[in-house]
Amino acid sequence: MTLHLKHKKMKYSYKNNLKGLLFTSPWIIGFLVFSLYPICISLYYSFTNFNIFMSPEFIGFDNYADLFTDDLFYKSLTNTVYMAIFGTGISIIFSLISAMLLNMKVKGQSIFRTIFFLPSIVPVVASTLMWTWIYNPQYGILNKIMSFFGLPELNWLSNPALTKPSLVLMGVWSTGTMIIIFLAALQNVPIQLYEAAELDGAGAFQKFLHITLPSISPIMLYQIILGLIGNFQYFTQAYIITGANGGLNVASGGPENSILFYALYLFQNAFVYLKMGKASAMAWILFIIAGIITYLLIKTSKTWVDYGQGGDKNE
Amino acid sequence: MMKKIFFIAVFTIITCLIFSERQIVNFWYLWTGNDAVIVENIIKDFNESQTTYEVKGLQVPDVQKQIAAIASNSGPDVTDNFNTNIGSYASKGILMPLDQLMKRDSYGDDFIKEALNTCKYNGKTYGLPIGITTMMLYYNKDLLKEAGYDRVPLTDKELIEYSLKLTKKDSETGYIKTLGFPDFPFVYYPVNLTFALGGDFITKDGKTLTPDNPGTRKALELIYNFRKTVGIDNIQRFTSSAGGYVTPNDPFIVGDQALRIDGPWLNSLIKEYNPDLNFGIAELPYPEGHKELAGGGELSSSVMFIPSTSKNKEGAWAFIKYICGKVGMKSFAIANGTTPARYSLLKDPDIQKIDGFKEFAERIEKGNLKSFPSFPNQQEYLSQMEQEWELIINGKESLDDGLEKLTKKTLKLLK
Numbered sequence: 110m111t112l113h114l115k116h117k118k119m120k121y122s123y124k125n126n127l128k129g130l131l132f133t134s135p136w137i138i139g140f141l142v143f144s145l146y147p148i149c150i151s152l153y154y155s156f157t158n159f160n161i162f163m164s165p166e167f168i169g170f171d172n173y174a175d176l177f178t179d180d181l182f183y184k185s186l187t188n189t190v191y192m193a194i195f196g197t198g199i200s201i202i203f204s205l206i207s208a209m210l211l212n213m214k215v216k217g218q219s220i221f222r223t224i225f226f227l228p229s230i231v232p233v234v235a236s237t238l239m240w241t242w243i244y245n246p247q248y249g250i251l252n253k254i255m256s257f258f259g260l261p262e263l264n265w266l267s268n269p270a271l272t273k274p275s276l277v278l279m280g281v282w283s284t285g286t287m288i289i290i291f292l293a294a295l296q297n298v299p300i301q302l303y304e305a306a307e308l309d310g311a312g313a314f315q316k317f318l319h320i321t322l323p324s325i326s327p328i329m330l331y332q333i334i335l336g337l338i339g340n341f342q343y344f345t346q347a348y349i350i351t352g353a354n355g356g357l358n359v360a361s362g363g364p365e366n367s368i369l370f371y372a373l374y375l376f377q378n379a380f381v382y383l384k385m386g387k388a389s390a391m392a393w394i395l396f397i398i399a400g401i402i403t404y405l406l407i408k409t410s411k412t413w414v415d416y417g418q419g420g421d422k423n424e
Numbered sequence: 425m426m427k428k429i430f431f432i433a434v435f436t437i438i439t440c441l442i443f444s445e446r447q448i449v450n451f452w453y454l455w456t457g458n459d460a461v462i463v464e465n466i467i468k469d470f471n472e473s474q475t476t477y478e479v480k481g482l483q484v485p486d487v488q489k490q491i492a493a494i495a496s497n498s499g500p501d502v503t504d505n506f507n508t509n510i511g512s513y514a515s516k517g518i519l520m521p522l523d524q525l526m527k528r529d530s531y532g533d534d535f536i537k538e539a540l541n542t543c544k545y546n547g548k549t550y551g552l553p554i555g556i557t558t559m560m561l562y563y564n565k566d567l568l569k570e571a572g573y574d575r576v577p578l579t580d581k582e583l584i585e586y587s588l589k590l591t592k593k594d595s596e597t598g599y600i601k602t603l604g605f606p607d608f609p610f611v612y613y614p615v616n617l618t619f620a621l622g623g624d625f626i627t628k629d630g631k632t633l634t635p636d637n638p639g640t641r642k643a644l645e646l647i648y649n650f651r652k653t654v655g656i657d658n659i660q661r662f663t664s665s666a667g668g669y670v671t672p673n674d675p676f677i678v679g680d681q682a683l684r685i686d687g688p689w690l691n692s693l694i695k696e697y698n699p700d701l702n703f704g705i706a707e708l709p710y711p712e713g714h715k716e717l718a719g720g721g722e723l724s725s726s727v728m729f730i731p732s733t734s735k736n737k738e739g740a741w742a743f744i745k746y747i748c749g750k751v752g753m754k755s756f757a758i759a760n761g762t763t764p765a766r767y768s769l770l771k772d773p774d775i776q777k778i779d780g781f782k783e784f785a786e787r788i789e790k791g792n793l794k795s796f797p798s799f800p801n802q803q804e805y806l807s808q809m810e811q812e813w814e815l816i817i818n819g820k821e822s823l824d825d826g827l828e829k830l831t832k833k834t835l836k837l838l839k
Contacts, residue, residue: 161495162517162732180833247665264657267664269818361807365814380488382804383516 155389165386172390182391184366185374188273192343192370196277197336201329204284208291209321222292229285237349240279241266266350269367276346276368287332294328295321326414334406341399344372371395446478449739452493452500456485462759469755470746477739494518494731502740504554507542507725508806511798514545520730521548525741534750536788539725539765542795551729552748555762558723558784558793559616559685561709565702567602567682576704577683579712580621584646590682591654598655600662605650606685608663608675614813615806616685617643619794620708620720625805626797626838633797633834635809636827642711648817656818672697688784692761705783719786723793725765763788801837808833 130137155172157165176182211222228236243249244265252262265275302320311319322329347368351361362369362377371391379388455463460483467481482500484490487509493499505513513519526532526549532540539553563576567590577586583605590604606613618625623639626632651659666675670693675681677690677698684690685708694701710718728748730740746752750768757764757775763784769775770785787793796802812830815821821829 160516161491245665246661249665262661264660264664267660268657269820362811365818365820366811377807380491381807382801383491383512 151389151392154386155393157386159385159389160383161385162383168386172387173394175387176390176394181362181366181369181374185362185369185371188367188369189341189343189371191273192276193337193340195273196280196340196343197333199277200281200284200287200336201332203281204287204332205291207284207288208295211288211292212295225288226285228283231283233283233345234349236283237279237346240275240282241350244275267364269363269365272350272363272367276343276350279346287336290328290332291325294325298324323415327416330406330410330414334403337402337406338399341395341402342372343370344376347373348376446476447736447739449477449479449502449736449743450500451479451481451740451743452484452490452503453481454485454487454490454504456483459760462756465759466747466752466755470743470752473746474742477736477742479739479743491518494733497733499731499733501734501736502728502730502743504726504728505551507551507553507727507798508796508802510543510550510727510729511545511802512800513729514548514550515800517732519550520732520734520737521550522552522730522741523549529745531745534766534768535748536765536767536770538723538788538791538793538795542723542725542798543727543729545798551727552744553725553765554728554748554753554756555726556723556765556788557687557725558763558787559612559687559708559721560783560787561606561706562676562684562686562690563704563706564676564679564682565704567679571682576706577709578718580642580646580709581712583683583709584649587650587683588653593654593658598658600654600658601680603659603662603675603681604683605647605654606681606683607647607650607659608666608681608684609669609686610663610817611810612685612687613647614640614643614809615796616708616722617646619722619792620717621711622714622717622720624794625809630797631838633805633838635805635812635830635834641823641827644813644816644823648819648823651817652819676703677701688761688763688781707783707787717792719790720792720794721787723788723795726762799838801839805834805837808837 154165156167156169158168158171159165207225211218211225215221243251246252246262246264246267249265251265256262263271265271298321302324303316306316306320347363347370351363351368351373362373372395375388375391375395378384378391451467453460453463464481467479471478479502484500487505490499490503490505510519514521532549532552535553536556539556540549543549543551543553561576568574568576568586571586571589573586573589577583587605590602591600592602592604593599594601615625618637618639621639621642623634623637623641623643625634625637625640627634662675666673666680668674670677670690672678674693674697676684676686677694679698679701691705694703707719708721710720728744730737730744734740747756748765750766753764753766754769754772754775756762757769758778761778761781763781764770764772764775770788775781776785796806799805809830812821812826816823816826
């Protein structure tokens with residue numbers, strides 16, 4: 110190629126790049142100002158004592174040291190891990206089973222699907238408040254049902270051992286979106302695989318284990334990652350339940366701090382004790398934890414996730 | 425010529441309009457419901473009493489929102505809060521010290537000393553008290569009579585004895601029907617009883633925090649013994665399904681609670697929701713054998729302060745002088761039953777007519793009331809103690825272990 114042509118080509122691609130940059134500049138500026146800058150400055154704050162009203166005072170790793178010797182830090186972490194494992198796990202199991210049921214060709218299938226999906230579009234705050242009434246020990250409907258079946262009436266939201274399971278149950282009620290996604294995944298499993306398995310004499314459970322699960326495994330990975338990340342940031346429901354007795358937003362952690370989740374403790378440090386530095390340190394620790402978990406999950410997923418064999422070849 | 429006169433006239437009129445416009449003073453308050461209506465009336469009275477400022481009131485029952493707004497320079501000019509936040513806020517530069525203004529206007533003589541002290545931090549005054557809160561022992565006269573008592577328990581020993589007898593359970597389910605101990609709402613119990621039973625949360629020289637003090641020990645022992653005897657599960661069930669605090673279904677108001685620790689507002693609410701309730705108000709119990717400590721308890725106050733980022737400090741000061749002045753504070757006290765924070769008002773005949781006022785005022789003058797210590801980490805101190813107290817009274821931790829833990833944990837809070 111002559112020098113002249115090469116130069117023209119470079120000038121053309123340079124102009125192209127510039128045009129592209131210009132078109133994406135609104136997003137880039139927004140990202141720099143509203144996402145990247147706050148993220149970086151919070152890293153700086155995590156090394157300072159900062160209460161918003163006075164200038165930050167540099168204290169090195171003190172915030173991190175403080176956290177690693179703080180009882181409540183570990184308590185909030187254990188509570189959050191509990192929610193991440195049991196909340197995500199039970200939600201996934203329940204929504205997969207529901208999706209399989211909703212995949213069956215029965216009369217009123219669309220009505221059932223709607224009913225299962227509706228709870229997920231109820232605003233979180235409203236549904237949490239409603240659930241505090243359902244869980245009311247004396248007047249709540251759940252205890253009435255329990256006593257009808259001769260089961261003991263429990264202190265759902267004031268017994269420290271029951272508060273987290275109650276929240277998990279609340280979460281299971283609103284898994285509509287998870288169900289829809291699993292439903293879509295189930296419908297993409299080629300029927301030929303099932304037919305072939307039946308010819309070989311496979312029972313329902315074997316079909317589930319060897320055909321359904323591997324076929325939807327990419328979606329399963331997606332749901333697990335999303336579920337874990339979501340539950341590591343669990344906040345709203347706990348905040349509403351512990352604050353539902355009024356109290357001018359003191360953001361307590363519930364009976365014996367049983368529902369003091371990581372994000373709730375972060376909120377307490379930031380907005381109740383005005384320790385922005387400590388809260389920023391907490392945020393970065395969570396970022397590292399979430400990053401490690403996601404990395405491990407994706408790394409180990411190669412052993413059980415099956416890409417490229419599900420789905421219709423005629424797509 | 426005419427044109428010239430015309431323009432001068434217009435210019436003058438416009439200038440006069442601009443300067444005769446009142447300066448806006450933004451007042452955000454935490455009060456809600458009926459209290460908010462009372463506050464708005466006082467605002468109206470203030471606006472009508474002068475022409476320089478116009479106070480605009482806004483109900484913002486969210487402390488975090490207030491703080492965030494003040495931090496970002498879009499906060500109010502004047503706001504209310506509780507003395508338990510003064511130390512924390514003042515040390516962070518959120519509040520404007522008022523000493524100079526008080527000296528300049530020769531203002532502040534009449535305030536009750538203990539109430540004004542709750543507004544101080546490091547020797548400077550950061551707010552003015554608009555009302556005092558002290559808690560008394562409310563008792564249901566009928567329930568006491570049924571149990572064979574003709575007076576309230578006076579000492580800590582009598583408190584537990586009476587409470588166990590006053591508690592009634594449903595024969596079928598074993599659930600508590602009548603609560604004999606002031607266990608609900610629990611949040612008022614520990615601090616008040618600590619003071620009433622002769623303890624304090626800080627040493628007299630203000631240098632060491634004392635979460636493990638004789639008053640707290642006794643208070644926690646009492647409630648733990650009560651809960652253990654009656655059944656911790658039962659208590660949890662009762663308190664979590666009891667009607668909402670100070671709603672018409674409040675357990676004391678409907679007659680399901682025999683003894684109760686609460687503030688002066690409960691008085692007016694009982695009269696409103698259940699006027700037939702036969703109740704009385706008495707002092708909190710004192711430690712057996714120490715009658716000189718009688719009448720103890722916590723004194724806290726509702727405080728008006730000016731944020732350091734206020735855009736109209738003079739206007740805010742003018743309004744605070746009014747609402748904490750004799751006229752403003754009096755209408756506030758009469759309307760919602762708060763105890764006023766001025767000596768002159770304590771003797772005012774209209775105030776003395778308020779139900780229950782006499783009993784509350786007598787205690788203030790007795791002088792055994794104490795306040796929660798004011799220092800930058802006071803919030804965290806209280807939270808840490810509340811969390812440990814909960815474990816202790818639920819039997820998850822022994823009293824000694826819990827208090828030892830607290831002593832260690834809170835060492836670094838007072839720097």
